[in-house]
Amino acid sequence: xxxxxxxxxxxxxxxxxxxLAGAIHLxxxxxxxxxxxxxxxxxxxxSIGAHSLSGAVLDPKALIDLMPDFRxxxxxxxxxxxxxxxxYLTATGQLRLPYAPxxxxxxxxxxxxxxxxxxxxxxIAEELGVNIFPGFAGVEALYDEAGRRVIGVRTGDKxxxxxxxxxSNFEPGVDxxxxxxxxxxxxxxxxxxxxxxxxxxxxxRMPQVFETAVKEVIEIPAASPFLAxxxxxxxxxxxxxxxxxxxxxxxxxxxxxxxxxxxxxGLDYEDPGLxxxxxxxxxxxxxxxxxxxxxxxxxxxxxxxxxxxxxxxMPQLAVDGAxxxxxxxxxLNVQRLKGIxxxxxxGMLAAETILTAVGKGDVSAATLGDYRVKVEGxxxxxxxxxARNFGQALSQKGIAKFITLGAQFVTGGRGFVDPMNITDDxxxxxxxxxxxxxxxxxxxxxxxxxxxxxxxxxGTKHEEDQPCHxxxxxxxxxxxxxxxxxxxxxxxxxxxxxxEMIQEEGGRRRLKLTPSNCLHCKTCEIKDPFNNIIWTCPExxxxxxxxxx
Amino acid sequence: MDIVVxxxxxxxxxxxxxxxxDGASIKKDDIKWVMxxxxxxxxxxxxxxxxxxxxxxxxxxVGPQKTQETIxxxxxxxxxxxxxxxxxxxxxxxxxxxxxxxAAAVKAIPFHLIIAGQRAVDEDNYQVGAAxxxxxxxxxxxxxxxxxxxxxxxxxxxxxxxxxxxxEATLPALFTTQRGLNEPRYASLPGIMKAKKKPLEAKTLADxxxxxxxxxxxxxxxxxKALRLPPERKxxxxxxxxxxxxxxxxxxxxxxxxxxxI
Ligand SMILES: Cc1cc2nc3c(=O)[nH]c(=O)nc-3n(C[C@H](O)[C@H](O)[C@H](O)COP(=O)(O)OP(=O)(O)OC[C@H]3O[C@@H](n4cnc5c(N)ncnc54)[C@H](O)[C@@H]3O)c2cc1C
Numbered sequence: 010x011x012x013x014x015x016x017x018x019x020x021x022x023x024x025x026x027x028x029l030a031g032a033i034h035l036x037x038x039x040x041x042x043x044x045x046x047x048x049x050x051x052x053x054x055x056s057i058g059a060h061s062l063s064g065a066v067l068d069p070k071a072l073i074d075l076m077p078d079f080r081x082x083x084x085x086x087x088x089x090x091x092x093x094x095x096x097y098l099t100a101t102g103q104l105r106l107p108y109a110p111x112x113x114x115x116x117x118x119x120x121x122x123x124x125x126x127x128x129x130x131x132x133i134a135e136e137l138g139v140n141i142f143p144g145f146a147g148v149e150a151l152y153d154e155a156g157r158r159v160i161g162v163r164t165g166d167k168x169x170x171x172x173x174x175x176x177s178n179f180e181p182g183v184d185x186x187x188x189x190x191x192x193x194x195x196x197x198x199x200x201x202x203x204x205x206x207x208x209x210x211x212x213x214r215m216p217q218v219f220e221t222a223v224k225e226v227i228e229i230p231a232a233s234p235f236l237a238x239x240x241x242x243x244x245x246x247x248x249x250x251x252x253x254x255x256x257x258x259x260x261x262x263x264x265x266x267x268x269x270x271x272x273x274x275g276l277d278y279e280d281p282g283l284x285x286x287x288x289x290x291x292x293x294x295x296x297x298x299x300x301x302x303x304x305x306x307x308x309x310x311x312x313x314x315x316x317x318x319x320x321x322x323m324p325q326l327a328v329d330g331a332x333x334x335x336x337x338x339x340x341l342n343v344q345r346l347k348g349i350x351x352x353x354x355x356g357m358l359a360a361e362t363i364l365t366a367v368g369k370g371d372v373s374a375a376t377l378g379d380y381r382v383k384v385e386g387x388x389x390x391x392x393x394x395x396a397r398n399f400g401q402a403l404s405q406k407g408i409a410k411f412i413t414l415g416a417q418f419v420t421g422g423r424g425f426v427d428p429m430n431i432t433d434d435x436x437x438x439x440x441x442x443x444x445x446x447x448x449x450x451x452x453x454x455x456x457x458x459x460x461x462x463x464x465x466x467x468g469t470k471h472e473e474d475q476p477c478h479x480x481x482x483x484x485x486x487x488x489x490x491x492x493x494x495x496x497x498x499x500x501x502x503x504x505x506x507x508x509e510m511i512q513e514e515g516g517r518r519r520l521k522l523t524p525s526n527c528l529h530c531k532t533c534e535i536k537d538p539f540n541n542i543i544w545t546c547p548e549x550x551x552x553x554x555x556x557x558x
Numbered sequence: 559m560d561i562v563v564x565x566x567x568x569x570x571x572x573x574x575x576x577x578x579x580d581g582a583s584i585k586k587d588d589i590k591w592v593m594x595x596x597x598x599x600x601x602x603x604x605x606x607x608x609x610x611x612x613x614x615x616x617x618x619x620v621g622p623q624k625t626q627e628t629i630x631x632x633x634x635x636x637x638x639x640x641x642x643x644x645x646x647x648x649x650x651x652x653x654x655x656x657x658x659x660x661a662a663a664v665k666a667i668p669f670h671l672i673i674a675g676q677r678a679v680d681e682d683n684y685q686v687g688a689a690x691x692x693x694x695x696x697x698x699x700x701x702x703x704x705x706x707x708x709x710x711x712x713x714x715x716x717x718x719x720x721x722x723x724x725x726e727a728t729l730p731a732l733f734t735t736q737r738g739l740n741e742p743r744y745a746s747l748p749g750i751m752k753a754k755k756k757p758l759e760a761k762t763l764a765d766x767x768x769x770x771x772x773x774x775x776x777x778x779x780x781x782x783k784a785l786r787l788p789p790e791r792k793x794x795x796x797x798x799x800x801x802x803x804x805x806x807x808x809x810x811x812x813x814x815x816x817x818x819x820i
Contacts, residue, residue, distance in 0.1 A: 013747075013748055015747060015748060015751065055590075056590060059590075140751070142747055142750060145747060164747060167744045168741075168743075168744060176741065177740075177741050178741045178742065178743045178744060180743065180744040180746050183746070183747050183748065185747075308574060308576075309574060452794075454790055455790060459794060461794070462794075468572045468573060468574075470572060554570070554572050554573060554590065556573060556574060556588045556589075556590065557574065557588050
């Protein structure tokens with residue numbers, strides 16, 4: 010099929026904080042230098058911010074760089090008065106740490122809703138003349154004839170039915186060409202996966218690892234004890250995950266008696282019975298949290314992963330014609346649970362590199378490689394270097410975790426072994442350790458929700474009549490080895506109830522998929538022990554409709 | 559064939575709808591705004607007629623500044639030009655006043671056919687299309703599931719209980735859309751690029767020669783006194799039991815003793 014081509018100077022794939030900051034910075038720099046530059050951003054969500062979910066405590070240092078007048082420009086800030094409390098939870102009680110580690114200090118930071126923040130950055134970018142196209146997914150990277158240089162991406166076809174046949178409103182995808190393409194797809198990008206395979210950008214690095222969070226924004230009564238408490242930012246560890254599973258809870262104060270509540274679960278967990286969604290509900294039932302949210306109402310729910318591998322998993326940052334930014338390029342500082350500031354900064358450094366390269370008419374990996382030099386010379390590197398073994402320490406079990414953390418603390422991140430090894434999340438499930446997760450049953454439809462009500466409150470919708478976007482190369486494996494060894498963990502790790510194992514008459518099992526429930530968190534592709542799930546972008550515009558998470 | 563399509567920007571029904579402090583309107587902050595789905599059908603039908611018969615498609619909409627996004631979407635689908643009546647004095651108009659404004663805007667341009675959504679999904683009044691036709695003195699056919707342009711007239715099909723009615727009207731005429739009329743096209747990427755350069759005229763009430771005292775929130779003939787959200791969805795209860803017989807027995811018990819339905 011002949012496809013229409015549209016040419017730009019620079020093409021950004023994904024409208025997260027990394028690429029939005031990159032595009033804004035690029036336009037501003039070009040303006041200052043009196044240069045014209047055509048910039049385009051595509052985003053698979055129906056609007057900018059619709060697929061953005063985060064905590065989020067924002068360290069504003071990149072934002073200040075990008076836009077010193079961000080307040081005057083109407084930056085949506087939820088809370089500026091940040092007072093931290095770190096709690097260790099037991100099943101029924103809690104212990105407040107008298108001393109919060111320095112990485113947990115948040116003075117000077119703000120609480121934001123990433124969804125709102127990205128929507129706002131989108132309007133700023135548009136005012137600067139960036140061509141923003143929400144509702145368009147990049148489904149294939151395009152290369153030059155030699156297959157070495159990235160020249161753009163193809164957007165997905167729309168109006169294709171379940172069987173792959175065009176419907177009456179069929180709209181073919183187009184080829185977007187850019188002198189430089191910037192991939193800011195967030196964690197586990199579906200294009201960077203393919204680019205990585207082809208151009209080897211992950212070769213020689215440790216495997217990227219991830220954490221998944223279920224999060225809600227809850228409206229709490231004005232009488233909630235939290236609003237009068239000395240804290241606005243709570244972090245917890247211990248219950249319900251225990252000390253052997255990486256992760257923890259957070260609760261942040263927002264405007265209008267709202268709180269942001271979430272539980273982050275490291276995807277290197279071992280128990281195939283663990284269900285992050287149930288752990289989240291158990292977290293909500295813990296007295297510390299339950300007291301705060303009592304009589305509250307969930308306004309929005311969602312789930313997303315974050316790339317937690319850190320410095321040693323950072324891929325090659327530039328290839329001929331393309332750069333990688335944000336979570337896609339492992340810029341997140343897992344010690345601070347913060348990746349927005351580093352994502353934004355990486356986008357800005359990419360922009361500076363691109364402007365020079367495009368000016369010289371040389372977008373080779375060598376010239377674009379200056380981006381890595383810039384990252385190495387920036388505070389991103391300092392932050393990530395100090396945290397380079399932190400995630401690995403958290404992955405240790407029991408007391409070893411604290412000994413390692415202590416050693417890292419006194420040695421500036423080096424610890425006993427540097428680099429510490431990282432294990433691929435897909436390989437950590439232990440066969441035969443199956444213990445069905447404790448199910449929280451008393452859903453009330455308002456504050457404690459079952460998965461499907463949660464999906465409803467994420468605003469998720471997909472065109473129903475389209476090909477399934479979750480590819481399962483070996484369906485037989487699901488009902489044989491995977492069921493026998495792990496009891497189909499996909500039915501538990503997916504927070505959207507996309508996967509169900511059903512038993513048909515005659516006793517035969519069948520994996521039933523409901524792809525329209527997909528929250529685009531990609532946990533399935535990451536955690537599937539047989540690497541038998543491949544996540545691809547569904548028709549552009551489908552997925553969650555986040556606005557406040 | 560010059561076609562006018564009346565379009566409204568409405569809250570996405572999937573977005574977070576909350577009632578505002580006054581109890582009679584909704585909070586506008588966290589809402590996503592989209593083209594009224596019935597108007598999408600109207601735009602699509604207009605484009606199909608234009609593709610078959612030639613002519614032009616003009617989008618007309620009343621609303622605040624952000625309504626432009628919705629008009630641009632229609633232009634990106636393929637409409638030729640937009641007219642946006644953007645005047646703070648028009649804000650809060652009821653259906654009849656909205657129809658007066660639209661009729662005044664349409665009167666100023668040549669047209670053979672007007673297509674409107676059967677209703678806007680925000681207030682569900684079903685009035686604007688019919689009122690515009692009445693004010694312009696042209697025939698009106700509502701809830702059209704199929705439309706055919708013949709020589710100087712339009713033949714429409716409407717679903718009625720147990721069958722279909724075929725109605726004809728002479729042009730110029732106005733009809734409103736019913737689900738199933740067509741499958742609206744997507745705004746394509748090149749379409750969105752082109753739409754940026756298509757003419758979009760902004761007009762005020764004064765431009766249309768309208769008296770502000772006839773429209774706007776202060777002059778509503780119908781006043782919204784209160785809004786209430788639909789009852790909360792009750793959580794689903796899963797019946798757990800060993801055998802199908804036991805599940806059935808428990809279901810019957812619940813329906814009889816708790817729900818008191820049987
Ligand atoms: C629960 C949680 C809590 C967090 N808390 C904090 C915090 O308190 N502070 C902090 O600083 N950071 C926090 N983070 C991390 C932070 O949110 C991320 O580091 C940051 O969002 C990364 O930005 P990004 O632009 O790289 O990617 P993302 O924000 O993931 O954005 C990527 C965008 O690209 C789009 N996209 C992907 N693929 C395609 C494609 N093929 N075509 C088109 N579009 C595509 C996606 O829809 C998405 O909108 C948290 C993360 C989570 C999940």
